[in-house]
Amino acid sequence: MALAAGFVLLQLAVIALCIEIRQIPLPRPPNSNRIEQMWREEKSGDWQPVTLPDHRPTAGLTPTVTTYRGAFEWSPGEGETPWAVFVPRFTTTIEIAINGSTIEDTVRDPSNRRPDRNTPVLAPIAESLLTPGTNEVTVRLKVWGPLEGYLDSLYIGPDASMRPAYDLRRTLFGTLPLILAAWQVTFATLLGIIWLNRRHETIYGYLALATVLGVVQHFAGLPHSAVVAGMLGATGPLEAALMLHYVLLLTGRRIRRWHALAFAPGLIILSSAFLMSPDQLRAIFLLFGPPSMGVLIACVWVVLLAAVWQARRHAIYLATIFTAVLSCWMLDILTLNNMMDGERIFIGRPSYSLVLIALGIWLIWRFVQALKEADGFAAALVQKVAEAEDKLRANFAREEERARSEALLAERTRLMRDLHDGLGGQLVSIVALSEQPQPSGQAIGEAARSALKDLRLVIDAMEEMDGDLMLALASWRERIDTQLRAHRMQLNWSIRGPSGLPIFQSLKSWHVIQLIRLMDEVITNAVKHSGGRQVTVTIESVEDGLGRPTGRITIEDDGHGYEAPAVDGPIRSGTGRGLLNIRRRAALCDIRLVTETGTTGTRIALTLPAEFPSQAGDGNTGKI
């Protein structure tokens, strides 16, 4: 209730303010220059005295002309400055003559001298036209259209005394509306661009079109043809309909199909301009033009009031603006019907221009706010994305850390397996050997050497070989060469072909360890049990059953073979266990093992698989 009361008070204050503004008197030249008493020609040659300002009824579309005649005194010495005639207000056009010579005819400047513009006229008088003493001034008032004829007082005197009043009126009623119109053009362009790029926001489109129509109205001159008059007449209802749509959208209502009916009166007038006679057009304009505008403006008002009722702040702002415009228009109507004191000044049109601009500012402000909100939203989004990224990065780092520790654990397990398999067992064996009642230095030394050999093997196998088994075999060669030399045996190392073995893509370090340990067992057998003096290792490339490239390693000795009787006692069991281990390791890596043993020596051929098995399995973890 308080809001409603406040609203009503505000509207009343606005109305009062408008009335007050309308009452501010406009400046006039000194009264000494004023001519109020004139003669009006009623019929041809029949002159009647009349006091200005004078009203003449309109005669509709056919122009009527009323002639006024007056007199003024002039002496040559009086005027250092030139003289002029000043008419502050008239409708529709006037022609001014001094001593029978026309000095001004406003019909020649129809764009500037529209009757709703309050445009004054200041016509300089050539000195040659004046005669010392009494001079005659004649004013021909031409009246047509809907407005009645009107002629304010005439001022005749030195130009300098008229000029201030004329200039001020010219600024208020000529320049200012032009500035407002230019402003409207700018806003119409801005709003139009916004609408063209954001078609779904039709509110910008409605206001842009309404503003364009306002500009058209401003720049259109006095219509001389019925079609142009009809088009100009249609702009008012169309503008009102656009304004209604704009306000509907602004107050958060949806545009329904039947809302398009608001455009009907404007369109009817427009089509009548093309299809019907001027008289019919005039009738239709009077029927549809002003009443429909009234109805539409009332609708705008109702919509705004409803929004005010719903306590929408911007509706209060808009309703107040509309109240101001409506007050101005009401004052214009009062003026039109001679119910207002003071000058016959129309203020509806410029106030409407101001409203359009105010609405444009409001809308662009809203647009900028929306942009700012979007910016804020984008910034918030960027921040959220950054936060999410940070979280992701942290997760990734954690995940990486976990993967790293898992890899480390796997590596540790693998290393433990490898060490357990060889080095661990050998170290335990050394401990056991040293704890025997009579420890054998040689046995301990051999076990320790085996342990060192295995340590080197594990270290070598940890290096990435990229499938090149030759690199591992090269290190192995150095180790067994030393081992065989210590037992006074000779190593014959033979690589067939330029590069030896092919590259094995599937080769892993555990394959290398298994293979090297396998070959170590073979060498150990040869050293301990063969009785031979030479070991020959042959490395060559072959093809497997499927034609794929693979390799073969052949190790042969020149001993007496496994089956031959031992020279120094029964040590067969060691050989047997060694052979068992060799077979197991070969099976783990899919290595095909062919053993040939006889009295002239033992030959073990290892045909490597083209694809090493990928599954590490548990087989290679056990102690073999």
Place this chain on the structure above:
Amino acid sequence: MATADAQIIQPISVLIVEDDAPTRQRIVGALSDNPDFDVQQAASFSEACACLAQGCPDVLLTDIQLPDGSGMDLIRRMRQKSDKTEIMVISILGDETSVISAILLGANGYILKDAFPADIADTVRDLLKGHSPISASIARFIVRRTQARDSGAPRSDLNTAKLTAREIDILWGIAKGFSYADIADHLGISRQTVPGYIKNIYRKLEVNTRGEAVYEALQQGLIRL
């Protein structure tokens, strides 16, 4: 003739620096059996320095980790004093890090601590003949660094730029287990020249500026191997 005899009779002076007494005794034993060698031994860095102060031996065999200093430092000092002395590190595993670090500072090779006595004596003799020992894994390491430099990916401070294509081929052959004879045959060179090539490779790897900076960088692991 008398001069020639004197040269032959003149024993080869060897300084062995090793803190572990049994290991030291073992290496000393491997060389002392032979009258060609005049063996001196030191159990610590300071003892070794005292020996070096008396004169430069023909051969220096040194462990890397000494109780009161580093074998690397000893190699550096030795090289600063004399270009003629042959230097070898005594390594447990013959691993690339210790061997190549020593080579950068001017060593000519290495022996394994558990090598058989006969092999130790042979290695030292070969070294004096101009043959530097190289293992397959050391050769592989150097070749890999060469490739890394060419591909530009993982940078290495090991200066392999001066190695010729032939030297790299020889290293590849060794890395893949080919014998010197096989390598010589493949490359069409004399078998006897292969060991000389290897000594040359070592010389090229040696850091010429024997300043403190290189040593410090190696000590602190700034030079990546």
